[in-house]
Amino acid sequence: MPSVPVSLPRLRGPAAALLCVILALLGVLGVTPAAQAADQGAGFGTWAPLSAHGWHGSMLIGGVHTYCIVPGLPLPTGGSEDRGVSNSAAGLSPQQLAGINALVTKYGQTSDPVQAAAVGWAVKATADRDATLHAWGYRGDSLAEAVKWTFSKIAPEHSDSVAALAETYHAEAAAVAVPSSDATLTLTTDTADARRGTVRFEASGRGVLTLTNAIFSDTGKNELADASPATDYAIIAAPPTEDGRKYSVRAEVHGTAEFAPAVHHFTTPGQQDTAGPAGNVEFAAEATDAVLRPVLFTPRVTTNVAEPEIDGGPFVDDVTLSAVEGVWPKTLGGGFVAITATAKIYRTDSVVPETEKIPADAEHVGDLALVSDAAKGPGVYRVTSDRDLPGPGVYTAVWHIDAKSQDAGTLPHLEPGYTWTENFGVATQMVTVVTPPPPPTPPQPEQPPAAQPPEEETRTLAATGGNAFTPRIAGAGGAVLLLGVALLAHLKQRRRVAASA
Template identity: 50%
Template structure:
């Protein structure tokens, strides 16, 4: 018979007092009868060989954590998951939890016996080696000393498993619970950056991004997070609130091995350890300062000449449709400039401005902070004279206000092509005045339609309209009658002379 050492007796007494107090308060933990688990030996509180393996509490295999105490055959109380058990250190607890979780839930008696011996050695190596009469200091020999009686044919296999499990368990470091997430923003591009999880190397977990996605997947969630690895992220300007400064947020859920056990106790008998699930924790982080929307302004122009002025309709927009705003909601102001060139003929379109011409005037545009993008009309002063005029617009970072610089890439410059058709118009010369000298070409004849025959009552008026009197009209008629009479006489004489005589 083996008796518990004084320290163990004191512990058991304390547990009994606690159980009595809890019972008096009506909050006693639930108790379940412990059953024989998997292993070798005699399932009895005391025996010559003892029990080497697991005992079952419900569906859970548990393992003794008090070497030398009687096997827990009586009802066993579930104390829940605890990291404060009989003065066991975090290292002991994480090692035990690893073994009972990884290898202990088994129906293989050799494996269960190996776990049982390793767990007892972690708790109290000296008591484990010497409780059954072995006087040496070899862990395998102590196992063989007992197993030769309990199951000699499996002794070697149990020794091998137990030694392996013990070494593995003792090599596991106590994990760090908690950590931190770190978000970074690239100086040259606020839509780019990284997120890193500073957690224990053994931790597993996932990340979720708000206002950003992982660059390699295009998604905001990641399940295969590796501790200490930096993941590239993209925080598009479209994530902003209408172009206002915006913030990327990251949350993570992580798990590590628990430096704890699921603790079971049996009054007057053995205490045992079942698997404690992993310890989980969450982390969160956000940008230290909001990200400013960076953009690339674009201009579309249509020019015309009107009243001797060069008038340009300028439509200002962005490539991604997001125009940056300040925190107060006002739009960032962009300044644009156009040089107007004059040539004698229509020039060829080109990417570069010819070096042999100089601008004759300049157009300036500043966007409205209350409206931002849109169409603006800009008119020049009076043009200096006839010719072909073309304007070339540009947006240069060097021309911007100080509060706009942070929203433009470094060395930003956008410029139109030279002599684009929409920007090229001609002002024709003024035509010469008309010549007052009469033309030598005779005027074309004008045919006057005949006047209708006047009625008797209308004759005086009709005559008056000709500008001739009735007397003059009668004289003219008599002369005409005399001419006709002479013609008739002459025709008669001629006819007679030509008639042959018989």
């Protein structure tokens, strides 16, 4: 028969009041629980209230195998009254009731007479061992020997089997722990990585763990069935929304603990009290993060220079910040978490293929820096170097994001020790400063052409057989002649002046 969970705490409030009214009305009207006679179940002996060696086995009431719990009283063959699930039946302790409940639930619902007889002996011994041992004339202190003493007279062929099982069942009942409906649940957060942590519950039995805003590391699911108490289960937290705000993880556990410290209690006036299964104890607990968890993300940079070829000037870069994993987180005030990114500018003589390492001949010539805007968060930012590039060459910027460079408010949103560096030689990250053309050569002044003699004179000279030097001599003689004439004229003039004086 399947067990039915039992809730042990007392009723409170309206429920308790309603129960009191019902009980009062029952008392006034003289209503008593319905009675039904017990039928013979599985076992050995004589089915009668009193007999020489008794009945050793189960009594069927409403199709349920029940067992005597008060040694020495007559067999309940009369009308039995159903007292419901009771945690005080026959004045037994919680441990006794839990042990009996375990026996009649696990082993008592059987048609095997050997097993049923062993359960009957173990149940009575759990309720009152001394009375059970000596009820049928045995004077020793061994449960197994007491069984054999009695069974040697009613079913000697089954004596050893019933005795051995009875001893085993009795020991098991004595070892049953009394479960509780109390449970506690604890969530932890890894101080180095807020996405990780553990969940653990303490309870009297196994249960079902359910997470909100997190999953179990081992399964990737948010529910774990048949979870064990006192066990740390690793979890990975996940933001519940896409807005990047801090959030909390919530955990719940519910389950049942075997076996309830109670029995399904039946009484028969003037005869035995019997016990049937009373189910388990239900428990539940929940917990929520004491401190909100920050959203973790993985920021990246992609870049595109403003102009791939320039004559000179600063390095101008259009930088795109984005989250390649997770969403860009926000502060409690609603602004975006700030990210600091830096870059080094290198010069090479020619274009270098993309590589993770900085080439040995690359010269560090400048730096870039960017701090994202809290109002903008991810997006495109234009960054300009604070000085001009130093002459012709190929310039490459290599961007870098490092957790060590971030402010205290940003660090919790990054993986511990997070770092990212752009490859060297990304095609969109190179600027070529071209070599200027050489200055033009100034124009040289033109030389005047050599004087040429008139064509007619040349022809005359040629006709007279003269050479090119002849005209020069002739010219020189003429000049001397003119000079002499002028000198004579001057001397003649001077004589006239002197004579007149």
